[in-house]
Amino acid sequence: MTKIKLTPPQFLVVVFLSFILFGTLLLKLPFASNEPISWTDALFTSTSAMTVTGLITVDTGTAYSVFGEMIIMFLIQVGGLGIMSFAILIFMMIGKKIGMRQRMYVQQALNQTTIGGVILLVKRLFIFSIIIESIAVVFLTLRWGPEMGWGEGLYASIFHAVSAFNNAGFSIWSDSLMGYVGDPVVNIIITFLFITGGIGFTVLSDLWAKREFRQLSLHSKLMLIGSLIINVIAFLIIFIFEFNNPATLGPMATGEKIFAAYFQAVTPRTAGFNTLDIGSMEDPSIILMLLLMFVGGGSASTAGGIKVTTFLIICFAVFTFLKGKYEIVIMRKTIAPHLLVKALAISTIGLAFIFSAILLLSITEKEAPLLTVIFEVFSAFGTVGLSMGLTFKLTVIGKLVIIFMMFIGKIGPLTLAFSLARQSVENIRYPKEDILAG
Structure with missing residues (x-):
């Protein structure tokens, strides 16, 4: 019998789909819900939880029982920290040897550039999550x-705490956290x-190991500075635009x-909660x-989007071109050309x-305003979970489109492309020739 050999991207897609199913x-078990749930809604909820998105077609707190909510919480934790991370943890607990293929799967799942250090990263990942979530539970329980x-x-x-740390945005309350807007x-x-x-x-591990900003990797520095700048600018803009809005601030x-204003400025970075x-x-x-939803959070995180560093590489490439230079230099470090190609590929795909999903939803959801449709698609792709009220009104086809977009947003457009495409090594080099651009 012939064995089917899957590449790391293909394996990741198959395992992810298996967990969603x-x-x-x-979620379709009779004791998982308080009311009849259709297969489409169960699939939608499972996908939303595994992709840590938070979009819902039925109210979590009323439609699902405590058992159903615990299933959702389990899927959120597995989806946020990564299926392969849990597999490696089980391997370590039972004393099974972790081979090269398993390390390659973890490398793909956590979007690492090398295989070296992935097991240490997994260990720290679980330590971080347990400590941070536990501390949060204590403070929230006291409140x-x-x-x-x-x-x-x-x-x-x-x-x-589980939903927030994993950037899922699921809440057991119908109005999310609107009841605590000023708390x-x-x-x-x-x-x-x-x-x-x-x-x-990766950034948390870097901070733990080095603890001084100047010793951090370029990736960590860009993530910390970029996140701070984006959050501050977003806060100021939302505060100004919503200041006199009688329906909000x-x-x-x-x-x-x-x-x-602060909460709404940082939550589109794939958190999904709203006040x-x-x-x-x-x-x-x-x-x-x-x-903000398109940019998302950081690589090897619980967040979605194209990632902050991807966005920054493209921005720096534009600045480099405007200055008449050809090499992208950030903090006295030259960025390899293939990283720009990767950033452009991720963004373009x-x-x-996103464009295809908006086109489909504009056909299936004819009653919805276009901006509402666009927002829903961006939210699904960025695995954010925010909605302008369209999710509950989606048609069956509309739900399937959003399910697909949540899946794409979580595994990444490049992972899906690599899982479908045949990879080949091209050693032939061809002569260069310029074409007119712009």
Whole structure:
């Protein structure tokens, strides 16, 4: 019998699809829901949880039982930290040798450039997640325990801590976190969780090992500085545009306005929680959020999008061209040309999928405003989970389109392309010739 040999990208796609289908079957069990759930909605929820997106077609807190919510939480944790990471952890626990092929799978799953150090990264990944989520659970329980009872408060804290750290955006409350728009504890803890999870485990590992900014790798420096700049600019823009909006920041006190603007500025980086009604925000704020959702978080993180470093490489390439130079130099380091090619490929393939999905949804969801459709697609591709209210109204075909976009956004457009394409090594070099561009 002939064995089917899968490349790392193909293996990752197959395993991911298997977990999504397994989650769908579990969510269809009679005791997993409080009301009849269709196969499409179960598949949608399972995909949204595994891709840590957070878009929902049925209300999580009312449609699913505690068992169903625990299944969703399990899928979020596995999807956020990575299937192969859990597999490696099990291998280490039972004392099984981790071979070269397993290391290659982890390298692909965590988007690492080399095989070396991937096992150490997996170990640190689990240590980081356990410590950070546990600390968050303590603080959130102290906040919610007296309000809703210690048992229910603890459960809500665990669910939201797991969801936030993995940038999933799932909430057991129908209005997400809108009831805590001005609450300092909830705002600080939840944003700390999804910002930390979205920076990337490579950066966290680098910080743990070196602890001084000047000793960090160029990737870590770009992620930290880039994230800070993007978050500050986004906060200022949303604060200005929404300041007098009667449906969002308008009626609030200054302190609440600051917290609300800050939360909405950082949540499009694939977190998915919201403390304001997204559908009531001004169009300029929505357009800014489209860009933030497309950029996303960091490589080897729980976040989606094309990634901050991909976006920065393209930006620096533009600046380099405008200055009349040909080599991209960042912080006195020259960026290899193939990284620019990769960045352009990721962005172009991503935009192609987004355009195709918008085109399909504009046909199937004829009653929805175009901006609402565009927002839904960007949210799905960036595995963000924010919505302007379209998700609950999607047709069956519309749901399938969004399911596909969430899947693409999580595994990455290049991984899907590599899993479908035949890879070949080309040793022949051809003569160069210029073409007219621009």
